[in-house]
Amino acid sequence: MQFYDAHNHLQDERFTNRVQIVEAAACAGVARMVVNGACEEDWPPVRELARQFPQVLPSFGYHPWYLHERTANWQRTLIEFLEKVPSAVGEIGLDRWKPGLPYEGQEDAFVWQLRLAAERNLPVSIHCLQAWGRMHELLRESPRPARGFLLHSYGGPREMVAVLAALGAYFSFPGYFMHERKARQREAFAAVPLDRLLIETDAPDQLLPDETNRFPLQDANGRAINHPANLAAIYEFMAREREMPLGEFAKRIGENFRRLFESQS
Numbered sequence: 001m002q003f004y005d006a007h008n009h010l011q012d013e014r015f016t017n018r019v020q021i022v023e024a025a026a027c028a029g030v031a032r033m034v035v036n037g038a039c040e041e042d043w044p045p046v047r048e049l050a051r052q053f054p055q056v057l058p059s060f061g062y063h064p065w066y067l068h069e070r071t072a073n074w075q076r077t078l079i080e081f082l083e084k085v086p087s088a089v090g091e092i093g094l095d096r097w098k099p100g101l102p103y104e105g106q107e108d109a110f111v112w113q114l115r116l117a118a119e120r121n122l123p124v125s126i127h128c129l130q131a132w133g134r135m136h137e138l139l140r141e142s143p144r145p146a147r148g149f150l151l152h153s154y155g156g157p158r159e160m161v162a163v164l165a166a167l168g169a170y171f172s173f174p175g176y177f178m179h180e181r182k183a184r185q186r187e188a189f190a191a192v193p194l195d196r197l198l199i200e201t202d203a204p205d206q207l208l209p210d211e212t213n214r215f216p217l218q219d220a221n222g223r224a225i226n227h228p229a230n231l232a233a234i235y236e237f238m239a240r241e242r243e244m245p246l247g248e249f250a251k252r253i254g255e256n257f258r259r260l261f262e263s264q265s
Helices: 018-027 043-052 064-069 074-084 106-120 132-141 158-166 180-189 228-241 246-262
Strands: 003-008 030-037 056-060 088-095 124-129 149-151 169-174 197-200
Touching: 003 169, 003 197, 003 228, 003 246, 018 030, 018 228, 030 043, 030 088, 030 228, 030 246, 043 056, 043 074, 056 074, 064 088, 064 106, 074 106, 088 106, 088 132, 106 124, 106 132, 124 132, 132 158, 158 169, 158 180, 169 228, 180 228, 197 228, 197 246, 228 246
Parallel strands: 003 030, 030 056, 056 088, 088 124, 124 149, 149 169, 169 197
Antiparallel strands: none
């Protein structure tokens, strides 16, 4: 059985032995993983991971948390990375949640990157926190990739699922939403059409509940981090939520992943 991780950050410095991590993930059935660069500093290691591991589909973008780090040539640099290897755009987005994070400039950066993806019909991985109304407006008003786009770790209202899906959205479910306290997020995912559902780890972040964490991992400081091999446990949880046999569920998610991330534009 094959599993597809729609969003992680394998390049994160908290991972200290990536060869071992990727091997463990492969043994656990992870066939592909989208590794998201969040800033210019990230993009070279993400590209190198794609060269080193065939499972890695690289994604390059500017996350709203790191926009203050942009160089004057960031747009040209991003285009160069997208042209050198088959890739996606992301992680990009809007964030009104993070304390102290300026909102000014986020929309311009997001729309420019979204337009770039639309021009090249590349998949996009989108981050959004506490900005769902404005995100919907920008998606509705802006060019979007014909192949669609991913709302990673979708935490918006259930009521917005249908209108966002009509614009081309896919929605990825992380293991963190398996926690009991995330009932609202699970209710939203119950409204996601099966042909728009994807699964992600967001590793090294968004840890699963302890009882489902089959691959405990720590960073160099002894803090718990998420392992990409935990992907199978998230699939199993969501298959139960959808009342589907795991094999059938995994097949449908694989079809969704390939349609968004691997189909020829």
